[in-house]
Amino acid sequence: MRNISDYIEQHLKRILSESPNGSVEIQRSELADIFQCVPSQINYVINTRFTVEKGYIVESKRGGGGYIRIRKVQIVSKAKLQELLTEELIGESITQGVGYAIIDRLLEEGLVSHREAALMKIATSRSVLSMESVVRDRVRAAMLKQMIATILSR
Incomplete structure (x- = not known):
């Protein structure tokens, strides 16, 4: 049985695959509302499943207009x-x-x-x-x- 983290990961990867520039900007609170979970659950998924080793760069800005930007690193050569x-x-x-x-x-x-x-x-x-x-x-x-x-x- 899949857990909420799996669904959040799948959702973010789908959005990334549909993005023409290979990146996505999300707001932690909006994503938490969609999945009806706490924002720390979103942090957990991003920190454990979107790492550099796995081919992602994550940038975040905290505060009122804060966001999380996830980019898939493209292999140049x-x-x-x-x-x-x-x-x-x-x-x-x-x-x-x-x-x-x-x-x-x-x-x-x-x-x-x-x-x-x-x-x-x-x-x-x-x-x-x-x-x-x-x-x-x-x-x-x-x-x-x-x-x-x-x-x-x-």
Whole structure:
């Protein structure tokens, strides 16, 4: 069964897909009224499901005329995507959650298949990388960088 967060996410993604410029401006309170929830529920969805790792840039302005602007980051080239993912998002260390978000983005962009994404997630999971967390996050980062370099070189 889907929850309210899933419906809010789906609604925002539909609006984004229909937008000619790939962005949407919303008011938190108006969206909360539509879904009959508290504004903090909207914040939760935006903060957890519209992250940089997942390919979104979120800007917000608070106050009376405040808004939230969500933009889908367009992939200009594979080289730029590789630089963004490996240097800016992954770095020297990465958690499983952030790693999985990056893999999901590769899947969403059609750069990997469902099977490849599943294999990438298993290879970088906590259960497979059973070592101290600091070391595990560094090993995961190195593995993801190599996987992404290989995928984007095809």
